[in-house]
Amino acid sequence: MVLDSLSSSLGNAIKKILRTPVVDEKAVKELVRDIQRALIQSDVNVKLVSELSKRIEKRILEEELPPGITRRELAVKVVYDELTGLLGGERAQLPKYQRGRSTVVLLVGIQGSGKTTTASKLTWFHKKQGLSVGVVCADNFRAGAYDQLKQLADRSGAEFYGEKGNPNAVEIAKNGVQRMKEKGIELIIVDTAGRHKNEGDLINEMKEIAEAISPDEIILVLDGTIGQQAMQQAEAFNQATKIGTIFLTKLDGSARGGGALSAVAATGAPIRFIGTGEGIEEIEPFSPPRFVGRLLGMGDIEALVEKVKEVQKTTSMSKDLSAIASGRFTLKVLYNQMQALRRMGPLSKILQSIPGMGLSLPKEAMDLSEERMKKWMVIMQSMTEEELEEPHIIDGSRMRRIARGSGTTPKDIRELLDQYKMSKKFVKQMVTKQKRFPGMKGGQIPKH
Ligand SMILES: Nc1nc2c(ncn2[C@@H]2O[C@H](COP(=O)(O)OP(=O)(O)O)[C@@H](O)[C@H]2O)c(=O)[nH]1
Ligand SMILES: [Mg+2]
Structure with a gap:
């Protein structure tokens, strides 16, 4: 465990x-x-x-x-x-590598952190999901790196590319990615050397290879046994690139694993996977809630946590409904509604279910595609409590900060705010109508 x-x-x-x-x-x-x-x-x-x-x-x-x-x-x-x-909150987004196109993933990290092992773990994991996977050995430094990765690739059923004797890692990476793309491989994983004496060199090589192959994602492989020290590495990395995620290895039985996990989470760098053994199947998508559940001894507490959550949800839901009814429709309410969406159906339905609010929202008022909604939720997670409650304070500089924090653009933020204003207007109109004709549908906002 x-x-x-x-x-x-x-x-x-x-x-x-x-x-x-x-x-x-x-x-x-x-x-x-x-x-x-x-x-x-x-x-x-x-x-x-x-x-x-x-x-x-x-x-x-x-x-x-x-x-x-x-x-x-x-x-x-x-x-x-x-x-x-x-350990990083509710966030648990698995990478969505698409079928029918090539995604290039670059693995970086210091020698011995577990990159090569991780390459084969990722291969195993994504092959299981039906993707074709190829690995490129751009580690020409360590003798045996080629054979190690080739063996692992064979074992996990991946395509392999390497060049014995070519001293130029950047060139190998480039050739390998090109070859795999030609073959139509869907997930291309590039393994690198980590012979660097310090973070500066590591980051430089990462940049050099990254420039040559333009990866869709750079994964920093970090050794979980180094404990809190993982933070400096994660931070340096996180500053150098926007598209990074973390793979934390060797968490099986590591006494310092809690330190590594919490330190990395504190930097805001997303931990996508953890390694829990030397075998290629010992890879786990990292989800803080599930992980904590296991740390605390799931079973006893899972049901309990669910119970408390349910009660809190219904309480906050009815608070939101009264907020909507009285016209206080903040971004926070919108956020909660989006979260509830999957469970309860769209806002328009929710409003319909409120006695006296049996009006449906015009479609365009709440026309939310899954993708846009996800993006907006991430944006709202990057806002402060104050901004969620008083959206009008969001000016240009706040917009830029929120965009940076959520990996989006100010244009996305503006789009969300426009959507919010439109929804708010409709809600207001409905509330006004409802107030003008209070007897029409009768009924009270339910209070729990
Ligand atoms: N226990 C354990 N060992 C690991 C894990 N990941 C890698 N290793 C071991 O760490 C050592 C270095 O791994 P390697 O992949 O060669 O690191 P690289 O130099 O970054 O490519 C090897 O002995 C691996 O078996 C893990 O999640 N758990
Ligand atoms: Mg290696």
Whole structure:
């Protein structure tokens, strides 16, 4: 199991609170201390741990209990939430490599971090999803690199390209990518050497090869056993390129894995996969909520977390509905509605279901394609609470910041704001109509 010691110490802390007869301040403080100890032992940054502990304690003791939820249940949910936040939040986007076109992925990272192993893991993973995969060996430095990758490629059933004896890695990468493209390979993975003495050299080679082959994605392979130090590498990398994701290796049994995970998450660089063993099948898409669930000992807590979430969802949903009814339609409400969309159907349907609001929105008011909606959700995740509540404060410089944070353009932000304004206008019109003819459909906004 990944991160055995962290998992058992966190699991024990949770078991303890679940067994405590009375969850009072003393019990909560003890829970927080147990969690602190577990995280620090796993090399998580002391400052992060201290901030997290304060938040956990405050939330458990001060948050209003949702109906039907005990303080004990809330405690587990809060720990789960905060740990998920520590490891990067809800975000868990798997790469969507398309069929019928070539996607080029460049692997970089220092020697021994696990690039070559990772190349074959990615091959195995994406072949399973039905893509044709090829690997290019652009490591001409280490003797045996060619044979190692060729063997792995054969084992995982990938195309292989390499040039023994060519001293120019950039050239090999270029030739290999070109050959694979000609063959119509859908996912082309370029493995590189990591002989660099320092980050500067690593970044330079990354840039040089990247310029030659224009990869669609650069994956930084980081060794999870280096703990918090992973942060500097991730940061340097994250600054050098916009299109990067992280593959964190060797998390099987690493005592410092918690440190590496949290440190990398803190930089905002997305961790896409983790490596959990030497075998090619030992690759896992990284999803903080699922990961935390396992750390805490899923099973007991999964159902519990779901229960608390459900209650909180319905409570916030009814808050949103009353906000809409009174005309306070903020970006935050729009965001929540988008999140609810998959569960409840489109906003127009939701509005129809409110008594007295049996009007449907004109189609163009809420014409959301899946893609646009996803983009907007990412944009809104990059906004501050204030911006979500008071969208009119979003000026040019805020727009640029939000665009940078969400990997979009100011034009995308403007589009979202236009859509928001249009929706708001319609909602307002409906509310006005509803107020003018209050008796028409009767009924109250449901309050839970
Ligand atoms: N336990 C474990 N070992 C790994 C993992 N990924 C890579 N390794 C090992 O790390 C060592 C270096 O890997 P390699 O792929 O050659 O690194 P490269 O120099 O970056 O290409 C090898 O012994 C691998 O078996 C992992 O997720 N878990
Ligand atoms: Mg290698």
